[in-house]
Amino acid sequence: MKLVSLFAILSLAIFTTATMAETSASPSPPATLAWAAQHFKDTCSSCHGADGAHPLPLPGNPPPIIAGQYQDYLVQALTEYRDGQRQNIIMAPQAKDLTNAQVRVLAAYIANLPTPLHSLPRPEFGH
Numbered sequence: 001m002k003l004v005s006l007f008a009i010l011s012l013a014i015f016t017t018a019t020m021a022e023t024s025a026s027p028s029p030p031a032t033l034a035w036a037a038q039h040f041k042d043t044c045s046s047c048h049g050a051d052g053a054h055p056l057p058l059p060g061n062p063p064p065i066i067a068g069q070y071q072d073y074l075v076q077a078l079t080e081y082r083d084g085q086r087q088n089i090i091m092a093p094q095a096k097d098l099t100n101a102q103v104r105v106l107a108a109y110i111a112n113l114p115t116p117l118h119s120l121p122r123p124e125f126g127h
């Protein structure tokens with residue numbers, strides 16, 4: 001009987017600690033367009049440029065222009081950095097805490113920025 005109570009108390013203590021750990025972690029902010037704009041400004045613009053089109057010319061691994069990139073491409077890139085399929089020591093920590101919803105809305109925000117990206121002439125195809 002005593003052993004059972006001890007077990008019950010221990011389980012309760014473990015459960016309480018686990019629950020407290022869960023609730024003390026700051027909840028993820030909602031994935032709105034306003035959040036994406038602010039997050040881009042606070043976190044991404046230092047390397048990719050305030051407009052996503054004028055990245056810092058970092059030697060070795062320069063950040064690419066991302067403004068106006070296709071949204072599905074951005075979603076894939078960010079998800080792969082986050083989950084480790086695309087390995088990059090700079091981008092992995094930038095993506096690691098993003099939820100799927102945040103990745104999607106951040107990608108929408110970036111895809112919607114005016115872009116200097118363009119296609120080069122393709123003489124092989126006659127244009």
Ligand code: HEC
Pocket residue numbers: 039040043044045046047048061062063064065066074077078087088090091094095106
């Ligand atoms: C400290 C600099 C830095 C910061 C901050 C940063 N990036 Fe990057 N980003 C890079 C570099 C460098 C690369 C190229 C990595 C590679 O070679 O895979 C990159 C690549 C990317 C790519 C892939 C582009 C492509 O053409 O494949 C995306 C998307 C991206 N960043 C989005 C973001 C977003 C969104 C944020 C903010 C949450 C952010 N980055 C913050 C430096 C940075």
